[in-house]
Amino acid sequence: MKEFVINVSPLETRIGLLEGKQLVELMIERQENPSIVGNIYKGRVDSVIPGMQAAFIDIGFEKNGFLYVSDIAGAAGTGDIELIDGTPRAKTRARRARQQPIETMLKKNQYVMVQVVKDRLGSKGARLTNFITIPGRYAVYMPTTRTLGVSRKIESRKERDRLRAILNKVVPKGMGLITRTAGEGRSKTDFEKDVKYLNRVWERTMQKFEQLKKPGLIREDLGPILRAVRDRFTEEFDKLIIDSESEYDRIINFLDNLDSDLKPRVRLYKLRRPIFDYMKVEDQIRKAMHHKVFLSSGGHICIEQTEALVAIDVNTGKFTGKKQLEDTVLKTNLEAADEIARQLRLRDLGGIIVCDFIDMGVESNRRKLLHTLTEALKKDRAKTTLSKVSELGLIEMTRKRVKHNVVKALSQPCPYCEGSGMVRSITTMTFDCLRRLQNLFCQSKATRFVLQVHPDVAQRLDSEYKDLLNSISNMFKRNITVEEMPDFHIHDMKIFRLARNGDRIAIDM
Numbered sequence: 001m002k003e004f005v006i007n008v009s010p011l012e013t014r015i016g017l018l019e020g021k022q023l024v025e026l027m028i029e030r031q032e033n034p035s036i037v038g039n040i041y042k043g044r045v046d047s048v049i050p051g052m053q054a055a056f057i058d059i060g061f062e063k064n065g066f067l068y069v070s071d072i073a074g075a076a077g078t079g080d081i082e083l084i085d086g087t088p089r090a091k092t093r094a095r096r097a098r099q100q101p102i103e104t105m106l107k108k109n110q111y112v113m114v115q116v117v118k119d120r121l122g123s124k125g126a127r128l129t130n131f132i133t134i135p136g137r138y139a140v141y142m143p144t145t146r147t148l149g150v151s152r153k154i155e156s157r158k159e160r161d162r163l164r165a166i167l168n169k170v171v172p173k174g175m176g177l178i179t180r181t182a183g184e185g186r187s188k189t190d191f192e193k194d195v196k197y198l199n200r201v202w203e204r205t206m207q208k209f210e211q212l213k214k215p216g217l218i219r220e221d222l223g224p225i226l227r228a229v230r231d232r233f234t235e236e237f238d239k240l241i242i243d244s245e246s247e248y249d250r251i252i253n254f255l256d257n258l259d260s261d262l263k264p265r266v267r268l269y270k271l272r273r274p275i276f277d278y279m280k281v282e283d284q285i286r287k288a289m290h291h292k293v294f295l296s297s298g299g300h301i302c303i304e305q306t307e308a309l310v311a312i313d314v315n316t317g318k319f320t321g322k323k324q325l326e327d328t329v330l331k332t333n334l335e336a337a338d339e340i341a342r343q344l345r346l347r348d349l350g351g352i353i354v355c356d357f358i359d360m361g362v363e364s365n366r367r368k369l370l371h372t373l374t375e376a377l378k379k380d381r382a383k384t385t386l387s388k389v390s391e392l393g394l395i396e397m398t399r400k401r402v403k404h405n406v407v408k409a410l411s412q413p414c415p416y417c418e419g420s421g422m423v424r425s426i427t428t429m430t431f432d433c434l435r436r437l438q439n440l441f442c443q444s445k446a447t448r449f450v451l452q453v454h455p456d457v458a459q460r461l462d463s464e465y466k467d468l469l470n471s472i473s474n475m476f477k478r479n480i481t482v483e484e485m486p487d488f489h490i491h492d493m494k495i496f497r498l499a500r501n502g503d504r505i506a507i508d509m
Contacts, residue, residue: 002237005279006225008244015228016281023284024345024379026406029224036116038221040132040205041065042212043114050103056125057114060216063125067114069102071129073144113144113209113218134198134205135230137258138183138190139167141198142176149178159184170195182234226254233262241279243269288346288406291421295339299332303343305407309352312340316358329358330365334372341376350382350401359393370395416489423490429453430460433493434468440495440507441476448479448498449507457493458484 005016010031017025029035043057046064056064106112118127134141148167150160163179170191171177183191201219208218222230225247233240242248248268255263269275276282287293294300294317302313314336316328340355355373360366366389373395377384380399387396417423424432433453440449453461461469461482473480485492496504 004228004233004237004240004242005275005281006228006240006242006244006247007274007276008225008242008247013224014276015224016276016279017232018279018281019379021280022342023281023288024342025348026285026288026346027224027228028406028409035119035224036126037119038116038135038227039217040113040115040219040221042209042215042218043067043112043128044215045106045108045110045112047108048103048106050101053102055102055106057112057128058215059114059116059126059128060214061120061125063120063123065114065116065126065128066124067106067112067128067130069100069105071117071131072102072105073130073132111215113205132202132205134201135180136194136198137230138180138186138194139198140178140180141195141202142178143202145176146174147176147178151179151181151183153181154179154184166191172199180231226250229254230258235262237262237265239265239267241267241269241275243275284346285406285410288343289410293339293343295332295335297332297335299336301336301339301343303347303349305349305405309354310349312343312353312355314355314357326360326362326365329360330362330368333357333360333365333369337369337373338376341373341380344377344384344399345380345382347406348382348401349405350399353397353399355395355397357389357393357395360389416491426454426456426460426490429457429490429493430465433457433461434465434472436493436495437469437480438472438476441472441478444497444507446497447477448481450481450483450496450498450504452483452485452488452492452494452496454488454490454492455484455486456490458482 001018001020003018005018007014007016012028012030015027016023041059043059043065046056046058048055053069055067057067059065112130113132114128114130115132116126117129120126130144131142132144134143148164148171150163150167154160154163163183166188167177167179169188172195177195179191205219212218221227225242229240229251240251242251245268248266251266252263255266269278271278274282276285291304292300292302299317300315302315304311304313314333316332336357343349344353357369360369370386370389374386377386383400385398389395414421433451437449437451451461469480469482472478485494495507497507499505
């Protein structure tokens with residue numbers, strides 16, 4: 001059972017994709033930082049960097065966008081293009097290396113049409129492409145290349161040949177088309193209607209490009225809700241339920257032109273209880289923020305993200321099994337494989353991913369594990385590659401992210417642990433205080449000091465380490481008063497010297 005659950009509020013829109021009542025994907029768009037992916041701009045070349053084979057493009061924002069040579073139409077020959085995660089690029093790294101140098105294609109202050117493929121992130125500008133794509137219901141219209149292709153998700157060779165024959169008949173001269181997964185089983189008439197509509201969109205876009213005299217937006221893609229309906233909502237879904245009456249009406253009107261057969265599957269949620277709470281989605285989002293995910297058998301997986309890679313560790317936990325150890329390990333690993341595939345989609349984890357499964361001695365069990373993980377990943381829109389199970393039970397994989405990482409979108413690094421997930425212990429902080437005092441006494445001639453620390457640290461200094469503190473004070477002939485500060489973090493520490501009139505003067509350590 002597949003369904004969309006959409007929560008609309010004045011500040012953000014949340015779209016959850018459920019499979020069998022389990023949340024497998026979550027899309028969040030906030031008013032303060034709306035996505036511009038899919039938008040088409042008239043850009044002005046601000047600078048060309050031959051050493052990086054890239055250019056910075058002014059598209060009307062404070063931060064320039066970034067355009068690689070491999071994302072420029074004409075840099076590779078016809079037929080050397082493929083669609084990777086919705087973005088056309090030269091097919092192989094070798095072909096990309098032989099592409100025409102960017103400095104011969106773009107010049108400073110030149111105007112160029114570009115499309116956003118990746119949002120601005122931190123200090124980085126948007127990632128751009130010159131391969132313009134305009135998605136329809138059944139096909140993606142590509143006016144800047146003559147590529148014809150069929151979605152990788154359509155596996156039947158007979159159906160792929162049939163669709164390719166249709167594309168050859170309906171594609172406008174000099175343009176490109178790629179069949180979307182939703183085009184499977186559709187007739188030539190369906191594609192003709194789609195292409196006719198997309199051609200009109202392209203003509204209006206070209207007209208706006210010619211009329212605009214400075215960098216700026218010339219075509220805005222659909223909002224997150226209608227984009228999800230256009231790209232994902234098919235006959236595979238049992239229903240789409242949304243809690244906004246105005247957005248419900250927009251979806252119904254949109255489906256009038258897109259696919260009216262889907263309209264009965266759209267439901268308006270009218271209860272006062274929040275929709276994500278009612279559908280038990282809110283709790284699943286909270287769990288996605290934790291590094292430990294429990295399995296129904298009693299085992300668990302731990303997910304740790306670093307700058308370079310994601311490490312996933314599988315543990316049997318409380319699960320002890322009923323038969324032999326190998327059977328227990330196999331059951332835990334198979335269950336973990338399904339959960340790992342779901343977590344990759346839900347959290348949108350990308351880059352290099354190392355899965356540390358529990359070691360298995362039987363080769364057939366290793367093949368079974370790899371098959372289970374491969375099948376589970378087929379539901380994932382993102383491109384993934386898998387290695388075989390190593391002797392140590394490791395599976396290495398790569399995954400191309402398709403949206404913002406959910407954990408990073410919903411959280412921020414801890415200001416104390418700086419993202420490590422660890423803080424110094426009470427004992428460590430107590431010893432640190434004693435060392436700092438000793439260092440201070442060697443440098444200052446003042447005789448009276450006040451030390452302010454977290455209550456737990458103050459308690460240690462006033463009990464089991466009191467003799468050590470007194471020993472240091474007597475050695476340097478100093479007087480030290482320890483004060484508990486309930487609002488201090490465990491890392492916080494302040495030292496004051498007392499003037500003759502009793503005033504406190506902060507000491508910068």
